[in-house]
Amino acid sequence: MIDALKREPVIRVRNLKKVYRMGDVEVHALRGIDLEVQPGETVAIMGPSGSGKSTLMNMIGCLDSPTSGEYYLDGQLVSDLEDDELAVVRNKKIGFVFQNYNLLPRANAQQNVELPLRYSSDRSSLRERSAAALEKVGLGDRMNHKPKELSGGQQQRVAIARAIVNLPSIILADEPTGNLDSKSGQEIMDLLLNLNARNGTTLVIVTHDPGVAAQTQRIIRLKDGLVQAEEGAL
Amino acid sequence: MKFLQALKEAVSSISSNRTRSFLTILGIVIGVGAVISLMAIGEGAQQTITRQIESIGTNVIYVMGGNMSQDVTNPRPLTLLDVKALENRNRAPNIEAVSPVLNANSSVKYGGESENTNIVGSNTAYQKIMNLEIAEGTFYSDTEVSSGASVAVIGPELAQRLIGRSSNVVGTSLRINGQPFRVIGVTVAKGGSQFNNPDLNVYMPITAMQMRVQRGDSADRVQFIIVQARSSESMSAAISETSAIMRASHRLSPRQPNDFTITKQEDFLSIANSITSVLTIFLSGIAAISLLVGGIGIMNIMLVSVSERTQEIGLRKALGARKADIKLQFLTESAMLSMIGGVLGIGLGWLLSSAVGIIAARAGTQLVPVIGVGSVLLATLFSAAIGIFFGLYPASRAANLEPVEALRHE
Ligand SMILES: Nc1ncnc2c1ncn2[C@@H]1O[C@H](COP(=O)(O)OP(=O)(O)OP(=O)(O)O)[C@@H](O)[C@H]1O
Ligand SMILES: [Mg+2]
Numbered sequence: 001m002i003d004a005l006k007r008e009p010v011i012r013v014r015n016l017k018k019v020y021r022m023g024d025v026e027v028h029a030l031r032g033i034d035l036e037v038q039p040g041e042t043v044a045i046m047g048p049s050g051s052g053k054s055t056l057m058n059m060i061g062c063l064d065s066p067t068s069g070e071y072y073l074d075g076q077l078v079s080d081l082e083d084d085e086l087a088v089v090r091n092k093k094i095g096f097v098f099q100n101y102n103l104l105p106r107a108n109a110q111q112n113v114e115l116p117l118r119y120s121s122d123r124s125s126l127r128e129r130s131a132a133a134l135e136k137v138g139l140g141d142r143m144n145h146k147p148k149e150l151s152g153g154q155q156q157r158v159a160i161a162r163a164i165v166n167l168p169s170i171i172l173a174d175e176p177t178g179n180l181d182s183k184s185g186q187e188i189m190d191l192l193l194n195l196n197a198r199n200g201t202t203l204v205i206v207t208h209d210p211g212v213a214a215q216t217q218r219i220i221r222l223k224d225g226l227v228q229a230e231e232g233a234l
Numbered sequence: 235m236k237f238l239q240a241l242k243e244a245v246s247s248i249s250s251n252r253t254r255s256f257l258t259i260l261g262i263v264i265g266v267g268a269v270i271s272l273m274a275i276g277e278g279a280q281q282t283i284t285r286q287i288e289s290i291g292t293n294v295i296y297v298m299g300g301n302m303s304q305d306v307t308n309p310r311p312l313t314l315l316d317v318k319a320l321e322n323r324n325r326a327p328n329i330e331a332v333s334p335v336l337n338a339n340s341s342v343k344y345g346g347e348s349e350n351t352n353i354v355g356s357n358t359a360y361q362k363i364m365n366l367e368i369a370e371g372t373f374y375s376d377t378e379v380s381s382g383a384s385v386a387v388i389g390p391e392l393a394q395r396l397i398g399r400s401s402n403v404v405g406t407s408l409r410i411n412g413q414p415f416r417v418i419g420v421t422v423a424k425g426g427s428q429f430n431n432p433d434l435n436v437y438m439p440i441t442a443m444q445m446r447v448q449r450g451d452s453a454d455r456v457q458f459i460i461v462q463a464r465s466s467e468s469m470s471a472a473i474s475e476t477s478a479i480m481r482a483s484h485r486l487s488p489r490q491p492n493d494f495t496i497t498k499q500e501d502f503l504s505i506a507n508s509i510t511s512v513l514t515i516f517l518s519g520i521a522a523i524s525l526l527v528g529g530i531g532i533m534n535i536m537l538v539s540v541s542e543r544t545q546e547i548g549l550r551k552a553l554g555a556r557k558a559d560i561k562l563q564f565l566t567e568s569a570m571l572s573m574i575g576g577v578l579g580i581g582l583g584w585l586l587s588s589a590v591g592i593i594a595a596r597a598g599t600q601l602v603p604v605i606g607v608g609s610v611l612l613a614t615l616f617s618a619a620i621g622i623f624f625g626l627y628p629a630s631r632a633a634n635l636e637p638v639e640a641l642r643h644e
Contacts, residue, residue, distance in 0.1 A: 104546060
C-alpha cells in the first residue's frame with residue numbers, strides 16, 4: 001500500500017445493516033457491508049436487481065439511517081445524526097444524480113441548479129454560482145430553458161450542475177445513464193469523469209452497464225446485501 | 235432571506251395552477267365578502283337610523299300611556315288635559331314646548347288620485363319640536379288647533395303623487411277619510427325609508443283629526459306627548475317636572491306607580507343601536523362560518539398538493555432542505571392563498587354592499603354602506619390566520635416525509 005492512501009477515507013462504512021419491516025416480514029436489504037472509498041476515487045457499484053445497491057447509496061447519501069453499523073463521512077460519524085443535521089450534511093457534502101433527473105418542472109435550468117444553494121448557509125451570489133456550474137456542464141446557453149424544453153442528456157447535465165454547485169466531496173449517481181441512449185450516456189460518463197479529474201470530487205456510480213463500470217477505478221459487486229467481490233482495487 | 239424565497243415559490247406554485255387556486259380560495263372569497271358586506275350594511279343602517287332619530291329634534295322627551303316595566307291597573311289614557319297641564323309654565327319652568335301626537339293611516343284623495351298614507355295630528359308646537367321645515371305656505375296656527383280647522387300640511391312627495399306637482403299646491407282641497415281639507419303648507423323634502431317617509435305625511439291639528447279622521451274613538455285621545463326641554467342641561471329637570479305633572483294630572487296617590495312611561499331620544503338611539511349591532515354581529519357570525527368552511531377547503535387542496543408533490547419534497551430534502559424549510563414553504567403557500575381570497579373577498583363585499591346601497595336608494599331608503607379600515611384589516615388578518623391554521627397540518631405532513639420514501643414516490 002502506498003502511504004498516501006492511508007489518509008482518512010471520505011467514506012468508511014463498518015458492518016452496515018438495513019432491515020425493512022413490512023408487517024410481519026423482515027427484508028434484510030443490507031446484511032453487513034464494509035466499505036472504504038478514498039477521496040478522489042471513482043467507484044462503480046454493480047449487482048443484480050434487489051441486491052441492495054440503491055439502499056447502500058441512500059445510506060451513503062445520508063437519505064436514510066442504517067438499522068445498525070457505523071458510517072463515517074469525511075471522518076464524521078453520521079450514522080446517528082438527527083434529520084435536520086443530516087439535511088445539512090447532504091447539502092454541504094453530497095451531490096445526487098438520479099436516473100430520472102428529478103428536476104423541478106416549473107423552474108428553469110438555472111433555478112433548478114440554484115436550489116441546493118438556497119438551502120445552504122451561504123446564499124450569496126446564487127446566480128453567478130449556478131451560472132458557473134451550468135457552464136461547467138456545457139449548458140451556459142440553456143440557463144432559461146425549462147426541463148421539458150431540454151433533451152434527456154441535457155436534463156441529466158442540469159442535474160449534474162445541480163449536484164456540483166455546492167462543491168460537494170462526493171457525487172452519488174444511481175444509474176445516471178439508465179434512461180439515456182449509449183451516446184448521451186457516454187457523454188454523461190465523460191462529464192462525470194472529467195469533473196472527478198479536474199476537481200477531485202469522489203464519484204460513486206450504481207450501474208448495470210459493464211461498459212460504464214469499466215471506466216471507473218474500482219467495481220464493487222453486491223449480492224443479497226453483502227459485498228461479493230471487488231475488482232480493480234488500487 | 236428564506237421568507238422571501240418562500241414567498242416567491244408560493245407565487246410560482248399558486249400561479250402555475252390558476253383555476254385550481256381560484257376554486258380553492260372561493261370559499262374564503264365568499265366568506266370574507268359576506269362578512270365585509272354585512273358589516274358594512276349594518277354600519278350603514280345604524281348611521282341611517284341614528285340620523286333619522288336625531289332629525290326628530292333635540293332634547294325631546296316622549297310620554298306614552300301605560301307602564302312598560304310594571305303592571306298597572308287601569309292606566310289612564312293620555313289626553314289633551316295632560317298636554318294642558320304640561321304647558322303650564324309656572325309648574326314646568328324647564329319645559330320649552332309640548333305637543334300631543336296622534337298617528338293614523340287614512341286615505342287621501344285628490345281628483346281621481348288616492349293614496350293611503352300616514353296622518354299626524356298635533357298642535358302648533360310640533361313643528362318646532364320636530365324641526366319640521368315648511369317649503370311653501372304655513373304650519374297651522376294655535377287658533378286653527380283650538381277650533382279644529384280642516385286644514386292640512388302635506389309632504390312634497392304626497393303632493394307630487396296626488397296633485398302631480400310638489401309646489402304651488404297651497405289652497406288645493408283634498409279629501410281625507412272622506413272629509414274635505416284645505417292644504418295650507420308643504421314641508422321641505424327630507425327623504426327617508428319606504429316605511430317611514432315624512433315626505434308622504436299629512437299633518438293636521440289634532441283636534442281636527444280627533445273629530446274627522448279618528449271618529450268613533452273617545453274624543454280627546456292622544457297617542458303620545460312630546461315634550462321639549464329648554465336645553466340639554468335641563469333635560470333631567472324637565473323629566474322630573476313632566477313626571478310630577480303627569481302624576482298629578484292622572485291623580486295618582488304617592489304609593490301608586492306611574493301609569494305612563496317617559497323616554498328620551500337617547501334611549502331610542504341606544505335601543506336602535508343595540509338592535510342593529512346585535513343583528514350585524516349575528517349575521518356576520520353566520521357568515522364567518524363560511525370562512526371556516528373555506529379554510530377546510532384550503533386544507534383539503536393543500537393535502538392534495540402535498541401528495542402530488544411528494545417527489546419534489548423528497549428532492550428538496552435530498553438537496554438539503556430541513557423540516558422547517560419545507561414547512562415554511564407550504565405554510566406560506568396556504569397563507570398566501572387564503573390572503574388572496576381575503577383581498578378578493580373584500581372586493582366582493584364592497585360590490586355586494588354597494589349593490590345593496592343602490593337597491594335601497596331605489597326603494598327610497600337612504601342607506602350608505604360603510605366599509606371601515608377596521609373590518610378590512612380584520613378580514614385580511616383573519617384570512618391569513620385561517621390559511622396558517624388550516625395549512626399547519628398539510629405543511630407538517632410534508633415536512634415529516636421521509637426523504638427516501640418521498641423520492642421513490644411516483
Ligand atoms: N422501503 C422499502 N421497504 C421494504 N423493502 C425495501 C424498501 N426498499 C428496498 N427494499 C428491499 O430491499 C432490497 C434491496 O433493494 P434496492 O432498492 O436496494 O435494490 P437495488 O439493488 O437497487 O435493485 P435495482 O437494481 O432493481 O435498483 C429489495 O429486496 C427491496 O425489495
Ligand atoms: Mg436501485
